[in-house]
Amino acid sequence: MRPTIPVIGISTYSVHADWRTWRGDAALTPRTYLNCVVRAGGIPLLLPNVLAHEDAIGAMLDRVHGVVLIGGEDVCGVWSGREETDSQHAGHNDERDSFEVALARRSWERDIPLLGICRGAQVLNVSRGGTLIEDLPMAGASREHLIERGTFNLHEVDLSSGSRAERMYGTTTRVNSHHHQAVDRSGEGLTVTGRARDEVVEVIEGPERRFAIGVQWHPEESQDMIPFKELIEAAGALA
Helix, strand or coil: CCCCCCEEEEECEEEEEECCCCEEEEEECCHHHHHHHHHCCCEEEEECCCCCCHHHHHHHHCCCCEEEECCCCCCCHHHHCCCCCHHHHHCCCHHHHHHHHHHHHHHHHHCCCEEEECHHHHHHHHHCCCCEECCCCCCCCCCCCCCCCCCCEEEEEEECCCCHHHHHHCCEEEEEECCCCEECCCCCCCEEEEEECCCCEEEEECCCCCCEEEECCCCCCCCCCHHHHHHHHHHHCCC
């Protein structure tokens, strides 16, 4: 009998797309995420954020063996108790935030392997009651995490001894970042296991889960297969 290939649910942007002749709202995911899941041995399945209620998310999770929360726009401050003006709030996607937070919570409850990337790491954190830093430079961090929009910046990250992140990468790794927010207080059940040299949180993980890890950088853009292979390996136990 052929082994079952793990199916990995991947979150999506909710954006307006332009196909020249046709234009309209769409659920989209950069192809780099899909390619990495396939290369790691999984089958990608896009999860559109159109249904945030528990029954719909439960039905989605019934059909996957792992989840990737992708990068994207800032997470709304309401999820981590930060007040926002009306104009600030207007820049967030409530539908996507609600869906992904609920998806992360249900994945955690079911112990379904979960990989959060950049925004996805932040979603994982707020889903467990953690908080976020609104803007790193304003909080006194360096600008190495986002020097120029549209360009990834390389910097070092130190990883905690004995952590899953250290087993994956060693004590130090070089990562590609593009973010101005980050984890502040870690959520329940999550541990900070990686920091940049300016002490900004770069990795969180749930040591009591089968696989729950958030990285603040973008492994899909550098074709870093390590976290995707680890996700697929963990998801294989459920396939």
